[in-house]
Amino acid sequence: MKIHKEGYKTIAWSVILFTLVNLISFYAFSYVVPWLSWLIFLVSFLLLLLIVYFFRSPQRHFVRQPQAILSPADGKIVALEKIFDDEFFKDKRIQISVFMSPLNVHLNRIPVSGKVIYSRYHPGKYLMAWHPKSSTENERHTVVIETSGKQIMIKQIAGFLARRIINYLKPGMEVAQAQELGFIKFGSRVDILIPKEAVIKVKNGDQVKAGLSVIAEW
DSSP states (O other): OOBOGGGHHHHHHHHHHHHHHHHHHHHHHTTTOHHHHHHHHHHHHHHHHHHHHHTBOOOOOOOOOTTEEEOSSSEEEEEEEEEEETTTTOEEEEEEEEEEOTTSOOEEEOSSOEEEEEEEEEOOBOOOTTSTTHHHHBOEEEEEEEETTEEEEEEEEEOSSOOOEEEOOOTTOEEOTTSEEEEESSSEEEEEEEOTTSEEOOOTTOEEOTTTSEEEEO
16 A cells, blocks of 8 residues: 655654553553553554555556546535635636545545646635535635636635645646645545536535546536
């Protein structure tokens, strides 16, 4: 299992904490209450495995599809609606929202090839990721990509547990479909805003994978 680079530091600190907790537990409880020492070991080891699993980056075979808009995230489609965007487009767009549970792969990918024309970080709240206002009130990072005269917006949105959004894109960059966009740590959601004339290929409740699942077509 390949581990993404964003997990190296977190995993290293987790291993150190795991070691310290179990050394203290061994010397404090192993002779007096041995079952407690074993319980602490098993619970802390399980938590360590979950952290390592969270930062996995599975190998995938990507096929470029110029007419397709691919999902930017692994997870479940939780919203599909027409909204008015007042941050960049100043018009109505179709918003598709993908909720990522802590067990999903949290590496985000670029839905279309093109040029980055906007990239901005917004500080904010930490409402639950499925809350309707999380798209506009939570901490988030917004990116707009232009391709063949069309523009799409991707919002990486922090949730109740997610407290760090990582985005690799800067204005002026030429990017390729399915390339790495960024990473969100510990459960959240990604919104994608696309033109109203796009043909939607998903529905609420569908499970999608970043860089593989077609969510709409031009």
